[in-house]
Amino acid sequence: MSTEGSSAVTDWLQHLLILPILVPLATAAVLIPINERDRTLKGVIGFASTLVVFIITMILIRFAAASGSGAPGAGVYQLGNWPAPFGIVxxxxxxxxxxxxxxxxxxLAAQVYSMARWHTAGHHFHSLLQLxxxxxxxxFLTGDLFNLFVFFEMMLAASYGLLLHGSGPVRVKAGLHYIAINLAASSLFLIGVSLIYGAxxxxxxxDLATKLATLAPENRQLVETGAALLGIAFLVKAGMWPLSFWLPTAYAAATPPVAAVFAILTKVGIYIIIRLNLLIFGTAAGASAGFGQSWLVVGGMLTITFGAIGVLASQAMGRLAGYSVLVSSGTLLxxxxxxxxxxxxxxxFYLVSSTLTISAFFLLIELVERGRDAGADVLAVTMEAYGDFDEDEEEEEVGVAIPGTMAVLGLCFCLCAVLLAGLPPLSGFIAKFAIMRGLLDMPNTDLASAMTAADWTYVALLILSGLAAMIAMNRIGIRTFWASIEGTLPRVVIIEITPVAVLLGACIFLSLQAGPxxxxxxxxxxxxxxPLAHSERVLSAPRAGGR
Known part of the structure; x- marks a missing residue:
């Protein structure tokens, strides 16, 4: 291909960068005026829009992998054709x-699942999901902190409506707590951004990554104060202890498709912390290099501990999934x-695997509990403590035929249990093994002297959190599928089990393709x-139509 042809293809791919924002935004605007009685039509339009975005993101993954960090201007889209740092990129x-x-x-998975029944539980579900x-x-795409705040608020505003979708006193109470906490975090976000800009x-x-090393001491203190406030805002969203008391209740109260999408919201906080930690406070930050890392270590380990205890103590599957989110966040932090x-x-690798698993688990919970009697968890705990009250009854036949629906749900539950516990051979085990291998692969031949107390503590917590998940999932699985209290057989339609199967299938595919x-x-x-290569690529990106 000629140089001009190659440049034309690259320019075409550059313009795809804005479509993951524009397509759902335009779709939300189209969906709002449509009458709520035409929810099926709204669902089809929303699904088509999300499918288009998914296809675009697959193209962008190949584009990002081909471009590499060293290509000048590759993957940089200048809104209004204004170059960084003056314009929005x-x-x-x-x-x-x-x-x-x-x-x-x-x-996509949440939308397909919702179209069975949940999108009729309230108004504007598909519009809010697109927003x-x-x-x-x-x-995920913005290159500056102010527009990060704008998109952060757009995300939170939509999440408020989605959490309250379906109404009910439990959701309203959890939603009010969720809104109050996130409004406080947004205020800290705005103050932190103001301090950084002033300094x-x-x-x-x-641009911040290049300027931080040469800042005067008084300005450096302002930047670090602002970064600390930003960190608190993002750690609230990531669910770090003790800022995470709201999360298990809110996620357990949300409707299944909403909770499945919310599994990615904590990873927004993780993503931004990775960006700030490695780009702005990386090795080129001078005296500010590594700012806040010790707090992440302590907070992350406490979050793993708190989440693992919550997993063991949870009797309801919804709360178990909520605490599993905390274990995932603590592991990454x-x-x-x-x-x-x-x-x-x-x-x-763990971020991708755990997010897919927890999202599938949130969808599966409602299907499994659909056929259980109200109060079954409380009665099961009572029977564990005091034994079966009908001990004198004669035992009937040993072994019960498992209906097909329960067999499929049980298989999906087992896959979730193996993935959450990090057992071989699935991606949960591969992710934890890769983390520990990276931790133990020290340049020093004497491993005992190279490993710190924090390193050993992290390895222990990584193993123990998996053990806690295995115990809790086994206990709930036995109650639900093996010795469950009499209930009705759940009715599951194909568009409800398909998203669960696809998400778990993605984890299996990730396990099979672990090498690539x-x-x-x-x-x-x-x-x-x-970080310097990244900064150079952004700041040296040419304007469209020029060199």
Whole structure:
């Protein structure tokens, strides 16, 4: 292909960067005027829009992988044709492309699941989901902190409506707590952004990475104060203890498709912390290098501990899934804070695997509990404590034929249990193994002297959290599928079980293709560990129509 032809293809791909934001935003505007009685039509339009975004993100993943961090201007979209740091830019790299693909995949699953019944539980479900998708995609693509705030607020505003979708006192109570906490976090976000801009005169993240090393001491203190406030806002969203008390209740109260999409919301906080930690406060940040990492280590480990205890204590599957989100967040936060370069690729693999698993589990919970009697969990705990009250009854035949529906649900539940516990051979085990391998792969031949107390503690928590998940899932699985209290056989339609099967199938595919997936994650980690190359690529991007 000629140089001109290659340039034309690259320019065409560059324009795809804005579509993951524009397509769902335009679709939401189209869906709002449509009468709510035509929910099927709204669902079809919303699904088609999300499918288009998913296809675009698959193209962008290939584009990001082909471009590499060293290509000048590749993956940089200048809105209004104003170059950085003066104009608004969207930046695509391997990590943002990965998050875009993961987000649109979860949105597709949630939309298909909702069309069986849940999209009729309230108004404007599909419109709110499209606005949430636009906010998430914008947060992953934006190259400056102010527009990150704008997309963050768009995402939160849509999530408020989605959490309250279906109404009911439990959702309203959880929703009010969720709104209050996130409004407080947004206020901290805005104050932090103001402090950083006042000290540096810029909010472009690539520009901040180049200016931080040369800041005067008094300005550096302002930047670090602002970054600390930003960190609190993002850690609230990521669910770090003790800022996570709202999360299990809110996620358990949400409707299944909403909870499935919410599994990615905590990863927004994780994503931004990775960006700030490795780009702005990376090795080129001078005296501010590694700012806040020790807090991430301590907070991440406490979050794993709190989440594991919550998993063991949970009697309801919804709360167990909520605490599993905290275990996932704590694992990633501590991995980022420890700062071992070899762990980063494994942590990114774990991010994808755990998000897919938890999203599938949230969808599965409602299907499994649909046929259970009200109060079955309380009665099951009572029987465990005091034994069966009908001990004198004669035992009937041993072994019961399992209906086909329960067999399918049981298989999906077992896959979720294996993935959450991190047991071989699925992607949950591969992810944890990759993290520990990166941690133990020290350049020093004497491993005992190279490993710190924090490293050993993290390894222990990683193993124990998996053990806690295995115990809790086994206990609930036995009650539900093996010795459950008499209930009705759940009626499950194909469009409800299909999204669960697809998400779990994605985890299985990730396990089978672990080699190529880990190579992509390693290339992503290498990009993240080269902040100056990233800054140069963004700041040197040429304007359209010029050199």
């Amino acid at each position: 969207l930046v695509l790299d391997r990590l943002s492309a990965l998050m875009l693909c993961l987000t649109s995949g979860l949105a 949430l998708l636009a906010g998430l995609n914008g947060a 540096t005169g810029t909010l472009n993240m690539a 501590a991995a980022i804070g420890l700062g071992h370069q070899g762990m980063l690729a494994g942590a990114l 997936a880990m190579r992509y994650m390693q290339a992503t980690a290498d990009d993240l560990l080269s």
